[in-house]
Amino acid sequence: GAGVSQTPSNKVTEKGKYVELRCDPISGHTALYWYRQSLGQGPEFLIYFQGTGAADDSGLPNDRFFAVRPEGSVSTLKIQRTERGDSAVYLCASSLNRGNEQYFGPGTRLTVT
Amino acid sequence: GNSVTQMEGPVTLSEEAFLTINCTYTATGYPSLFWYVQYPGEGLQLLLKATKADDKGSNKGFEATYRKETTSFHLEKGSVQVSDSAVYFCALRENQGGKLIFGQGTELSVKP
Numbered sequence: 001g002a003g004v005s006q007t008p009s010n011k012v013t014e015k016g017k018y019v020e021l022r023c024d025p026i027s028g029h030t031a032l033y034w035y036r037q038s039l040g041q042g043p044e045f046l047i048y049f050q051g052t053g054a055a056d057d058s059g060l061p062n063d064r065f066f067a068v069r070p071e072g073s074v075s076t077l078k079i080q081r082t083e084r085g086d087s088a089v090y091l092c093a094s095s096l097n098r099g100n101e102q103y104f105g106p107g108t109r110l111t112v113t
Numbered sequence: 114g115n116s117v118t119q120m121e122g123p124v125t126l127s128e129e130a131f132l133t134i135n136c137t138y139t140a141t142g143y144p145s146l147f148w149y150v151q152y153p154g155e156g157l158q159l160l161l162k163a164t165k166a167d168d169k170g171s172n173k174g175f176e177a178t179y180r181k182e183t184t185s186f187h188l189e190k191g192s193v194q195v196s197d198s199a200v201y202f203c204a205l206r207e208n209q210g211g212k213l214i215f216g217q218g219t220e221l222s223v224k225p
Contacts, residue, residue, distance in 0.1 A: 018126065042202050105156060
């Protein structure tokens with residue numbers, strides 16, 4: 001079956017602009033996670049959804065970052081007033097439920113110039 | 114807070130050599146432990162896992178044993194192949210938690 005998909009695969013934006021990154025989880029997976037991976041580092045947790053609600057947003061670095069999952073399936077990560085330090089690969093993962101194996105998407109590479 | 118520390122790479126080995134990638138963790142409670150692999154141009158994939166002390170996870174010839182007394186989860190393989198060249202990430206999931214906490218990754222390069 002289809003895995004986790006993320007769009008776009010690459011995004012280049014100017015400092016100060018707004019961006020949206022999309023994640024399509026595996027069908028039927030109730031849990032969805034966003035991570036950020038900087039060059040040469042491991043992924044860092046941003047936010048976790050169980051269904052439509054954000055169950056843990058402790059990893060969001062500041063209030064410029066926001067994520068939604070209005071129908072409990074597709075999720076969008078939104079970044080306002082982008083900064084060069086936001087440049088990274090943004091990874092999405094989904095799992096059948098909390099505690100089950102997480103399946104990762106290919107990521108969106110965000111470059112802020 | 115909880116954290117994972119891996120040996121730094123890159124690690125370069127000849128084919129059929131023995132591999133060890135060290136991983137230690139700091140955690141409260143009883144975390145589950147994982148090794149993920151990222152092959153060139155591909156997404157993160159779960160390689161193996163262990164959910165309690167003394168469990169051994171294994172897959173594709175790789176093994177790791179959950180050692181609570183040394184808070185370690187070292188990855189081993191007896192004979193590496195060129196196709197094992199990838200970046201390997203050790204990770205923990207807090208007890209009852211959902212999020213994964215990753216180490217910084219170790220790049221492995223296997224030469225023919």
